[in-house]
Amino acid sequence: MLNDIFINPFVDMWQAPDFLLQVLWEGLVSGILYALIALGFVLIFRSSRIFNFAQGIMVVFAALTLVGLHAYGIPAWIAVALTLGVMFVLAVSIERVVLRPLVGQPDIILFMATIGITLFLIGFGEIIFGGENKVMISEELGIPTGDTVLEPWGGLLILQHLDITVVVVAALLVGALLAFLNYTQMGRAIRALGDDHQAALSVGISLQTVWVLVWFIAGIIALVTGIAWGARAGVSFALEVIAYKALPVLMLGGLESITGAIVGGLMIGLLEKLFEIYWGQPLLGGNTETWFAFVLALVVLLFRPQGLFGERIIERV
Amino acid sequence: MLYRTAGQFKTSYAADQALFPVRQDAVLLAVIAAFAWVIFPLIASEFTFQAILIPVLIFSLAALGLNILTGFAGQLSLGTGAFMGVGAYACYKMVTLMPWMNPIVAILLSGVFSAGVGVVFGIPSLRIKGFYLAIATLAAQFFLVWLFEKWAWLYNNNASGAIQVPNLDIFGLYVTGPQAASVTEYYIVLFVVSLLTYLCINLTRGNLGRTWKATRDMDIAAELIGINLMRSKLTAFAISSYIVGVAGALYVFAWKGAAEPNVFDIPLSFQVLFIAIIGGLGSIMGNFLGAILIVGLPVVLNLLPAALGIPLDSAMIEHLNIMIVGSLIVFFLIVEPHGLNALWRLIREKLILWPFPH
Numbered sequence: 001m002l003n004d005i006f007i008n009p010f011v012d013m014w015q016a017p018d019f020l021l022q023v024l025w026e027g028l029v030s031g032i033l034y035a036l037i038a039l040g041f042v043l044i045f046r047s048s049r050i051f052n053f054a055q056g057i058m059v060v061f062a063a064l065t066l067v068g069l070h071a072y073g074i075p076a077w078i079a080v081a082l083t084l085g086v087m088f089v090l091a092v093s094i095e096r097v098v099l100r101p102l103v104g105q106p107d108i109i110l111f112m113a114t115i116g117i118t119l120f121l122i123g124f125g126e127i128i129f130g131g132e133n134k135v136m137i138s139e140e141l142g143i144p145t146g147d148t149v150l151e152p153w154g155g156l157l158i159l160q161h162l163d164i165t166v167v168v169v170a171a172l173l174v175g176a177l178l179a180f181l182n183y184t185q186m187g188r189a190i191r192a193l194g195d196d197h198q199a200a201l202s203v204g205i206s207l208q209t210v211w212v213l214v215w216f217i218a219g220i221i222a223l224v225t226g227i228a229w230g231a232r233a234g235v236s237f238a239l240e241v242i243a244y245k246a247l248p249v250l251m252l253g254g255l256e257s258i259t260g261a262i263v264g265g266l267m268i269g270l271l272e273k274l275f276e277i278y279w280g281q282p283l284l285g286g287n288t289e290t291w292f293a294f295v296l297a298l299v300v301l302l303f304r305p306q307g308l309f310g311e312r313i314i315e316r317v
Numbered sequence: 318m319l320y321r322t323a324g325q326f327k328t329s330y331a332a333d334q335a336l337f338p339v340r341q342d343a344v345l346l347a348v349i350a351a352f353a354w355v356i357f358p359l360i361a362s363e364f365t366f367q368a369i370l371i372p373v374l375i376f377s378l379a380a381l382g383l384n385i386l387t388g389f390a391g392q393l394s395l396g397t398g399a400f401m402g403v404g405a406y407a408c409y410k411m412v413t414l415m416p417w418m419n420p421i422v423a424i425l426l427s428g429v430f431s432a433g434v435g436v437v438f439g440i441p442s443l444r445i446k447g448f449y450l451a452i453a454t455l456a457a458q459f460f461l462v463w464l465f466e467k468w469a470w471l472y473n474n475n476a477s478g479a480i481q482v483p484n485l486d487i488f489g490l491y492v493t494g495p496q497a498a499s500v501t502e503y504y505i506v507l508f509v510v511s512l513l514t515y516l517c518i519n520l521t522r523g524n525l526g527r528t529w530k531a532t533r534d535m536d537i538a539a540e541l542i543g544i545n546l547m548r549s550k551l552t553a554f555a556i557s558s559y560i561v562g563v564a565g566a567l568y569v570f571a572w573k574g575a576a577e578p579n580v581f582d583i584p585l586s587f588q589v590l591f592i593a594i595i596g597g598l599g600s601i602m603g604n605f606l607g608a609i610l611i612v613g614l615p616v617v618l619n620l621l622p623a624a625l626g627i628p629l630d631s632a633m634i635e636h637l638n639i640m641i642v643g644s645l646i647v648f649f650l651i652v653e654p655h656g657l658n659a660l661w662r663l664i665r666e667k668l669i670l671w672p673f674p675h
Contacts, residue, residue, distance in 0.1 A: 102651060107447070107448070109654045244455070247452045306449075
């Protein structure tokens with residue numbers, strides 16, 4: 001038994017390094033997608049202290065809108081632009097209808113409100129686009145298919161071109177986002193609001209504008225994630241479960257930290273894949289991916305309650 | 318006019334601290350109890366029992382358990398569904414391993430197991446707070462549901478992977494399983510819910526309840542005045558999980574009759590959380606009001622299109638349902654963030670002053 005836990009998995013890894021690489025690569029790709037969703041969370045949490053549970057359903061909604069619009073015969077790239085427009089309208093209406101009346105309420109109330117938004121979007125999406133599984137329009141969007149086969153150590157390593165594209169696009173998006181937050185006026189406003197609400201308001205930063213903006217950016221991230229994940233696994237409401245995966249990523253990285261979201265996402269993507277393949281499937285009957293990330297994050301939090309990169313929690317009476 | 322508190326003088330401490338210091342409240346409760354114990358069982362149809370009365374009571378109990386933890390002790394939990402599952406599976410194992418056991422005793426004992434599990438998953442609360450803790454309880458949610466699926470011993474290795482409630486009787490009267498009458502199930506649920514609610518009201522008014530409230534309002538300050546935070550938080554987790562576990566056992570044994578692991582998945586947790594929040598955090602009565610709304614609303618919405626003669630297929634109704642429930646949650650949060658209980662308190666104030674505005 002101990003042998004199975006502590007020795008055999010590593011022997012397996014050593015004997016088949018190409019398979020290990022394959023596992024790591026797949027873990028990396030899903031980790032990047034977790035990190036993307038977590039980024040949407042972090043942006044909203046930083047600027048408004050709202051724990052946005054609806055981020056997952058926004059991913060589904062964006063992907064559904066894109067596919068649905070294309071199904072009406074609208075060319076792919078115009079459909080993308082229109083979807084962005086829909087996400088903008090969504091951001092504005094969420095701010096107007098839900099958030100504005102709830103300013104200053106306790107965190108848990110705002111959290112519940114985002115669950116309400118989630119339910120609304122699920123019902124709305126099902127009515128308009130239907131609940132069945134759809135195929136992402138990857139070809140029309142020019143996402144490459146096919147794969148590259150490498151042969152390290154005489155083994156076999158298959159890299160899907162789609163996955164490579166996902167990694168590159170995600171890296172570009174994160175880079176653009178960091179540049180936006182650090183070097184533009186609106187980006188600085190978002191960060192200022194994250195640091196201190198009242199101070200930011202007193203120097204003339206508009207809460208409403210910034211909120212619409214962060215929800216819109218979260219919507220853009222949702223669209224990119226939706227396209228990427230939809231191209232890999234099809235577009236359906238099952239995508240929503242990946243949103244839950246973003247939660248341990250947040251815990252691990254810290255709720256306020258953008259670096260944390262990225263590092264946490266990659267860590268969880270890699271580790272849960274490794275655990276599933278080398279420990280979960282042989283010893284525990286598989287499907288450990290549903291909970292591994294949470295338990296990992298829980299253990300980390302026991303030692304660092306603010307997450308790996310979170311702001312240090314200072315408590316005063 | 319009817320609701321006058323003037324003239325009801327208290328002449329002893331005991332009278333002042335009575336459960337119902339206002340006479341009208343006691344009368345109101347007596348009326349509600351009479352309806353629940355006598356009138357509903359006489360007039361309710363099979364459909365009313367199964368679609369409204371029994372689920373409302375069970376969900377009220379689950380929300381009450383969650384409210385002890387979140388509303389009174391201030392520890393946000395998203396793992397309620399899984400703890401309900403622990404209660405249900407514990408009850409199932411007990412009645413199948415020991416068929417001679419009185420089913421009501423089994424239901425009440427099953428909470429003990431979920432209390433144990435709750436304490437284990439409550440330990441992180443000593444270091445983690447707020448949303449971090451909420452996500453930590455999600456670990457319990459996903460891990461336990463996975464366990465229900467993979468650990469075949471829990472469902473006696475049967476092929477379907479679901480638990481089936483056996484026919485159990487007390488003195489020849491079937492109380493659970495397919496042969497039990499809805500009235501019997503209703504009375505069992507009502508008995509357990511009344512008992513636990515009564516205990517909870519007293520518990521939250523006593524020493525333990527005040528300790529919890531102090532912990533909720535500011536835990537460092539509570540620690541400074543000598544409250545043992547570990548004891549306070551872990552008792553909250555234990556008692557909350559006990560009640561939730563009993564609710565879970567009732568959910569399967571007195572209502573559904575059978576359950577698969579995914580029944581206890583995260584939507585159930587959220588449903589209970591909605592009830593607790595819409596009813597009002599930190600209140601007992603709010604749980605019942607919230608449960609009536611959240612359980613009753615889909616039933617009404619399902620019946621409405623047919624009653625109005627609008628032809629809609631069932632999938633459409635279900636989606637509309639989700640949408641309307643979502644919007645109503647947002648609506649209620651905006652109108653009254655402190656829940657239906659606060660609304661009742663407001664009405665009460667107005668009633669006392671009526672017919673004068675101030």
